[in-house]
Amino acid sequence: MSTATRTPATPSGRLRARPEGVRRASPVTAVAVLVVALLVVAAASVLLGARWIGPTSLLDPGSPTHEIAAVRLDRTLLGLAVGGALGLVGALMQGLTRNPLADPGVLGVNAGASLAMVVAISVMGVSDIRAYVWWAFAGAAIALVLVHAIASVGRDGATPVKVAIAGAALTAAVTSWVSGLLLVDRKTVESFRLWQVGTVAGRGDEVLLIGLPFLAVGAVLGLACARTLNALALGDDLARGLGRHVVRDRLVVGLATVLLAGSAVALAGPIAFVGLIVPHGVRALVGPDYRSVLPLSLGFGAVLVVAADTVGRLVLPPGEVQVGIMSAVVGVPVFLHLVRRGRIGAL
Numbered sequence: 001m002s003t004a005t006r007t008p009a010t011p012s013g014r015l016r017a018r019p020e021g022v023r024r025a026s027p028v029t030a031v032a033v034l035v036v037a038l039l040v041v042a043a044a045s046v047l048l049g050a051r052w053i054g055p056t057s058l059l060d061p062g063s064p065t066h067e068i069a070a071v072r073l074d075r076t077l078l079g080l081a082v083g084g085a086l087g088l089v090g091a092l093m094q095g096l097t098r099n100p101l102a103d104p105g106v107l108g109v110n111a112g113a114s115l116a117m118v119v120a121i122s123v124m125g126v127s128d129i130r131a132y133v134w135w136a137f138a139g140a141a142i143a144l145v146l147v148h149a150i151a152s153v154g155r156d157g158a159t160p161v162k163v164a165i166a167g168a169a170l171t172a173a174v175t176s177w178v179s180g181l182l183l184v185d186r187k188t189v190e191s192f193r194l195w196q197v198g199t200v201a202g203r204g205d206e207v208l209l210i211g212l213p214f215l216a217v218g219a220v221l222g223l224a225c226a227r228t229l230n231a232l233a234l235g236d237d238l239a240r241g242l243g244r245h246v247v248r249d250r251l252v253v254g255l256a257t258v259l260l261a262g263s264a265v266a267l268a269g270p271i272a273f274v275g276l277i278v279p280h281g282v283r284a285l286v287g288p289d290y291r292s293v294l295p296l297s298l299g300f301g302a303v304l305v306v307a308a309d310t311v312g313r314l315v316l317p318p319g320e321v322q323v324g325i326m327s328a329v330v331g332v333p334v335f336l337h338l339v340r341r342g343r344i345g346a347l
Helices: 027-047 065-096 109-122 128-152 160-183 186-196 205-223 225-230 236-243 246-268 275-287 291-313 323-338
Strands: 003-005 017-018
Touching: 003 275, 027 065, 027 275, 027 291, 065 160, 065 205, 065 225, 065 246, 065 275, 109 128, 109 186, 109 246, 128 160, 128 205, 128 246, 160 186, 186 291, 205 246, 205 291, 225 236, 225 246, 225 291, 236 246, 275 291, 275 323, 291 323
Parallel strands: none
Antiparallel strands: 003 017
16 A cells, blocks of 8 residues: 655645545544544543552542542553653654654663663662652653764764664664663662663652653644744755754754653653554654644543553453553554555654
């Protein structure tokens, strides 16, 4: 099946998709579907689990299940925030690097946060989850900046191929350092393993409040970059011809990426596939215009993480499967389906 082709950009930097045998949903339809999906998964996340609770439990402090409902509500809010950030940052990374496989795991963000966490626990003796967030955020941000700096060396600057290679190289190096530190410190393994698998359980609202300012600023910056990414998708020369300041635009998108990716990984650990598959799914639904791709990626990323977390609570009661594992279980077949349908690569 053929994919949509693009016509030249308008002076405003707008991209138009010209369908060739592919039916797209209108943005209004996509938003309506998103709103319904958000309401359904949020309600299911609060009500479903090892124990069913009634809708009134959350509003009635005297209910025996009120505390369970309150904990699930905190977990749902964190899942919505983290999922939205991952979906949006995946779209931003893919647009910035023009690499269809870009996401926090590929570009070294997860590895940088993991190394910072291990250093914090084993070397600095950090034991408070609220302190973990700051260390993981710093590690993720440093990794993103370092990958771009390494890729920028040379005549052509940070090309998509060089960014991908730099991210893969940094991930391999940092992962080996993390493994080495864990081998010599068993106590660190016990503290690190629950964060490493990726989870929104047991965090509490205070953890979300720490990351919320970074998430909010990153989301506002990221959503404001739609016209920028539409122009950059045409190549740097054409973007300059449209009046864009390419270096400045890349710095703004990069700042939004650092804030979103660093915060999401810090709050919930390395949750895979969300930032990779959600933007491709959104493009298959509405086309490549980033004015639609960015907000819908944010929304459907939130839906995917909360849905995966809810399903993870239902598959093995009374235990649960963490959202980092469930997102991979869901993400792999979806990713393979997109590859089979030729959706991957249509940036």
